[in-house]
Amino acid sequence: MKKIIITGGAGFIGTHVVRRFVKKYLDCKIINVDKLTYAGNLTNLEDLEHAENYQFIKGDIVDANFVHELFETHQPDGIIHLAAESHVDRSISNPLEFVMTNVVGTVNLLNTAKSSKNPNFRFYHISTDEVYGELGAEGLFTEETKYDPHSPYSASKASSDHFVRAYHDTYGLDIVISNCSNNYGAHQFPEKLIPLAINNIKNNKAVPIYGDGLNVRDWLWVEDHARAIEEIYFKGKTGETYNIGGHNEWTNLDLIHVLCNLMDEKLNRPKDSSKELITFVKDRAGHDARYAIDASKIANELNWKPSLQFKEGLSKTIDWYLENEKWMERVTSGAYKEYYEKMYDAN
Ligand code: NAD
């Protein structure tokens, strides 16, 4: 049986990747390795607990001994590496944690992977478009765009990307990298814009908009990202980078207006009432003006395209959060974390 390690599988995107692989590749064992930080939540994957081709292992990729043991025990055929500290605002208040997980953790995995006894071992590193910095009103990020990260988060991801390429060039490790735009969908921790706004509107709380709200992001449905990851893992060319994006640019303010209208409808509130919750707050330090992806390489080489229209995706996403109140309560209270930590520390 082939074995694939997925790191960060209990987080937002990882959850969708793990589920896709476990359900589709029954002849392949999927090993989800996650530290279960505040952002990792095993309730995301409860439906897979009894799947025969799935295993969860709690562990920290910053711990080199743990990573070494993991590879010794399981002898994986490849790794899809998503584990990271992922929130820009947290990186501004605690940059070192981002260096530890995103840089040191990635290098630990690379060090172990380069000594893999499996000659066909593949290292797939999941990265972000934020490594390219910011765009003005025109233009798109291509795979050739020069790196120019501005936040501690994007600087740590850029650094890890460089290490991954260096291990390909120096040690001949089979690597692929993808750089994706902002994801949205179910199971995203409500510190990120879309789930935070949904939760606040539902609870009649202020929706904070940083600065003038004119910063632009290119939004992609998370399940389309998971599908791109599957294509790249199996068919991407070694040493290559693939940009992934939604062809779906929105200023934060326009996006929140659409979201407010949908929330009014879904909560049966008077038209335009949610918009009254919009509150302009101090801008994020180093706030990138615009991200937008040229995803023609993955479209041409791997025949991947986004599948969902944004308004449909946003509507589905809102429905998920409104239907999963308990999930929201658990992740915001931190109760789930204590529960699972006790459970896995006891094992
Ligand atoms: P997330 O914060 O929701 O999840 C990260 C997961 O990694 C969590 O389950 C956490 O417990 C785990 N983790 C953190 N530190 C760890 C450690 N030291 N050892 C083991 N596990 C650890 O993040 P996400 O939004 O799902 O992002 C996943 C990946 O995709 C990241 O590498 C991120 O940079 C990248 N990415 C995210 C987006 C986005 O819009 N969310 C866009 C492009 C790329």
Ligand code: TYD
């Ligand atoms: P976020 O979801 O944190 O993703 P990223 O910083 O990786 O793009 O933020 C998306 C955009 O929304 C970004 O321009 C910052 C802005 N934003 C707000 O205006 N208010 C908020 O409360 C948050 C969390 C983000």
